[in-house]
Amino acid sequence: MIDLDGILLVGAAVLLVSVMAARLGSSVGLPALLLFLGLGMVLGDSGLGVAFDDADLAHALGFGALVLILAEGGLTTRWPDIRRSTPLAALLAVVGTVVSTALTAAFAHLVLGLDLWTAVLLGAVCSPTDAAAVFSVLRRVPLPGRLRGVLEAESGLNDAPTVLLVTVASELALGHELAGGPLGLVGLVVLELVGGVLFGLVLGWVGTQVMRRVALPASGLYPLAAVGWPVLAYGVAAVAHTSGFAAVYVCALVLGNSQLPHRSATRSFVEGMGWIAQIGLFVMLGLLATPSRLSWQAVAVAVAAGIFLTLVARPLSVLACAYWFRLPGRHLAFMSWSGLRGAVPIVLTTIPLSYGVPGSDFLFDVVLVFVIVFTLAQAPTLPLAARLLGLDRGVVADVEVESAPLDKVSASLLQIRIPPDSHLQGLTIAELRLPRDAAVSLVVRDDHMFTPAGRDRLRSGDELLIVAPAALSDQVENRLRALGRRGRLARWWQESGSPES
16 A cells, blocks of 8 residues: 555655755755755665666656646746747747757767767757746846747746657667658647647637636636646647647646736745646655666766857857847857756757657766756856846836736736835836826835825835726826836837837
8 A cells, every 4th residue: 555644754754854955955055956856866776775667657757847847947037028039939939949959969979989879868968948947046037038038938938848859769669660750750849839829829728718707716716727728738748749849838828927816826826836847856856766877978968068059059059040120249249158058958858768769767867967067057157147247137026916806896906015226216106197097096105005196206116006907007007117127217118119128
């Protein structure tokens, strides 16, 4: 019989230790994800002796965790922040991944002496950026909106083509023939991506309409429904033999940018869900790893391939995709350095492991060392890189908006919190110039509440309760965000068409 009591005991203990590890990591500047991986190694057969070597189960659980991580990323990403970045992000996700894979595979085969298919698999699994690492690290770095949007959207979209690429390479390594040749592979990638995006758009729209019109009996059900729709999109797309990863991210993006009830509560819930998925994923991968099996050859290959990928392949892939968009050189430099790899490369190695590809154990060891070394090298340096490149100047934190429906009067109650350094500070209520039927009904300042007059000035940390007709809630929210970024000049900036980033 399954020892449920023991499983719950150990699971709860690991979860609590991981939460404390995340706090420790933030205080000393270490990526928390690596601490989770280290915890799994401590629990594994080279540590406390917990045995776990089921590649098929690791593959299934890893993909399940990635679905939840991508859902969290889509639900917490604002479409205006990535709208202008989507073409470049899509190009990086597909073309950039292919360029990086080809260059790294050539280096690993011709210089490091790996056999052809091991080299191809190494290039493929290490080329995509990791959504969990990007979302957890970059959102703490004050970057221009367009640059952040490129990196976040790329990490959300590049899993789909990479999974297909690694799967095909694993089959070819086993001697299976590729139907249709290289052109057939390109067509299959395009078909799967387009199909996944379409499923995500359709189910995201359907989910939005249902959640807007169905009054659920408890507010806690809205976050569950918001997560359920992207997971459903993944399943439908996968059954239809299209990209489930593209579907889940796009569906979550549509839902996250719709006027759904209890958005702030939903955001908090999915962020917690994302943390649980990351903790479980990295602890599991740590259990799957066998540090005692590591060889100096694996370490040398990982370091050499990682240096080449970081300093040569990634910058060239960024240049090949971004050159046509005429971005500033400092943006290109930061995009090249911020290609964070986390759990995704290790999860992708479970594909050849589950297929039984020769040399897949060695590949897993190489990728494990690669992820540890280069996540430690890159993630803590990103805030410094942003400052050195002058990318964090004038970037202001966005206002936090919570919306709840007022069904009887067909209106929304918006709860606004003014963050530090926001340009809303110092403005009077009258200077907000909200639509005629929207009203600031209450201001919460420190431990006091008051009904504001037109001459009352806003301060950092104030919370505003604004009642607005449902049809105008988007307009009110956009106006407040523009004021938060540009202050009194917001109207001039919007009318002149100047970028908000």
